[in-house]
Amino acid sequence: MEHFELTLLGLLIAVAGLTALARALNVPYPILLVIGGSLLGFVPGLPHVELDPDLVLLVFLPPLLFHAAYFASVQELRRQLRPILLNSIGLVVLTAVTVALVAHALIDDLSWAAAFTLGAICAPTDPLAATTITRRLGVPPRLTSVIEGESLINDGSALVIYRTAVAAAVGGSFDLLDAGTDFVVDVAGGIAIGLVMGYALVPLFRRARVDPLLVVTLSLVNGYIAYISAEELHVSGVLASVTVGLVLGWYSPYISDARGRVSGYGFWDVLVFLLNAVLFILVGFQLAQILDHQERSAGTLLLLGTTVSLTVIVTRLAWLNTAPYVIRALDRRAVQRTRRVGWRPRIVVAWSGMRGAVSLAAALALPLDFPERDLVLFLALCVIFATLVLQGLTLPAVIRKLDVRDDGSAEREDLLARRAATDAAIARLHALHEEEWTRDSTVDYLLRNYDVRQRRLAQRAGEAAEEDGDGVPLEEHTRARAAVIREVLRAQRDAVYTLRKDGAIGDDVMHRLERELDLEELQLDAMGLAD
The missing domain is CATH 1.20.1530.20 (Na+/H+ antiporter like fold)
Structure with a gap:
């Protein structure tokens, strides 16, 4: 045996x-x-x-x-x-x-x-x-x-x-x-x-x-x-x-x-x-x-x-x-x-x-x-x-x-789906502006994020300039933003791991926060912004 x-x-x-x-x-x-x-x-x-x-x-x-x-x-x-x-x-x-x-x-x-x-x-x-x-x-x-x-x-x-x-x-x-x-x-x-x-x-x-x-x-x-x-x-x-x-x-x-x-x-x-x-x-x-x-x-x-x-x-x-x-x-x-x-x-x-x-x-x-x-x-x-x-x-x-x-049919279908989803999100956010229970600052923040995504998709379709308002290439701007987010996620993980190492939090709390941070990082990968 x-x-x-x-x-x-x-x-x-x-x-x-x-x-x-x-x-x-x-x-x-x-x-x-x-x-x-x-x-x-x-x-x-x-x-x-x-x-x-x-x-x-x-x-x-x-x-x-x-x-x-x-x-x-x-x-x-x-x-x-x-x-x-x-x-x-x-x-x-x-x-x-x-x-x-x-x-x-x-x-x-x-x-x-x-x-x-x-x-x-x-x-x-x-x-x-x-x-x-x-x-x-x-x-x-x-x-x-x-x-x-x-x-x-x-x-x-x-x-x-x-x-x-x-x-x-x-x-x-x-x-x-x-x-x-x-x-x-x-x-x-x-x-x-x-x-x-x-x-x-x-x-x-x-x-x-x-x-x-x-x-x-x-x-x-x-x-x-x-x-x-x-x-x-x-x-x-x-x-x-x-x-x-x-x-x-x-x-x-x-x-x-x-x-x-x-x-x-x-x-x-x-x-x-x-x-x-x-x-x-x-x-x-x-x-x-x-x-x-x-x-x-x-x-x-x-x-x-x-x-x-x-x-x-x-x-x-x-x-x-x-x-x-x-x-x-x-x-x-x-x-x-x-x-x-x-x-x-x-x-x-x-x-x-x-x-x-x-x-x-x-x-x-x-x-x-x-x-x-x-x-x-x-x-x-x-x-x-x-x-x-x-x-x-x-x-x-x-x-x-x-x-x-x-x-190019696969690329066209992918682009069609992403643009439709983004347009639906923006339309829904504009509608939420009129709802009493929403905060304008929250909706405006999300609108800015989806606006960047919409311009990036328009660039993929050849319908928009390749630069943002500051003269920086849009793709470079997006990847720089993703790099910043990764650094922020890494800092959050280090802080959580330190608390766990010092005995301030238990493993269950550490794993719960770790999973949340992992999902945020995986979202970047899903958007084609892998590290």
């Missing part, structure tokens, strides 16, 4: 170290986690970890899927619905079929059911690494929305194929008509349960929003409730979790307050990171054992892993550079021309098809008596490794080489 505790401590330190290294190298952390997790399996003395396959999907998928759906843009999903559905259903089926054909042809003892299981595991994409890169490099939001939206739905469609193939591999029977019927029922049933639960939970969240801890707890539990309810009814728990997340995410401005949202952001960031890290580490624990049980040579395994990985990558490239031309030939409507995307953005989307947490969880969830389980798990890890490392590390170069850049 003591040995295991020390190992667990070492793993946590490794996760922290890999994350710090990823930040230093300016690469998404999943890339280094998959490398570090794979290497862990070869460290001597690591304990053997027995995983219950039935619990893997249940523990990991609901929160990951709910989080992705909750923070997804429903408006962008609607705008990009056709390419998202084509990729998340058509490309998933094509990937599962091509991987199954290649794997069955190369591996003599691999049944068709096991081959399709491998294909289903390799089919869903993970947008975490890709969207981190695309946002940093200013890729058009439309492309990022397609990548994110595709991953939301393809998890469900891929895992429906996965469940059917696993049942056939273990049970030994398969009927194409029954499989097609099950697919439709699973998808429709999962979405229906998610919709019912989502709309039923909206009033509950509205009543609970006064308690931030309760709101965060409910947001975590909802994904599990939707998933378990759907699975008990033999429909897609994945799509149920995604759907309830989309519904609650859309209504979040009306059913949560500032405290709940701030608490939720921090909670979900940490939880999603830990779940991803644990998944990669669990695979690392089992990698050496998987290879030990293989009778095939290292060269054969490497060849199989490389071939399956290339099949996944080439299939995506071929689909995204073929399907659009088929659509253009079939759909001659004028509106179709407005939806066209050039070959350069399509290459970026195609090269953003990394695999990650969902594929890992599906591989780990294979029943222990699944035929060729270790080989399927190894090949799935090869695909994840190849797509995350090869594509993840080269995606920035691809984006720069193809010169795929935002057309």
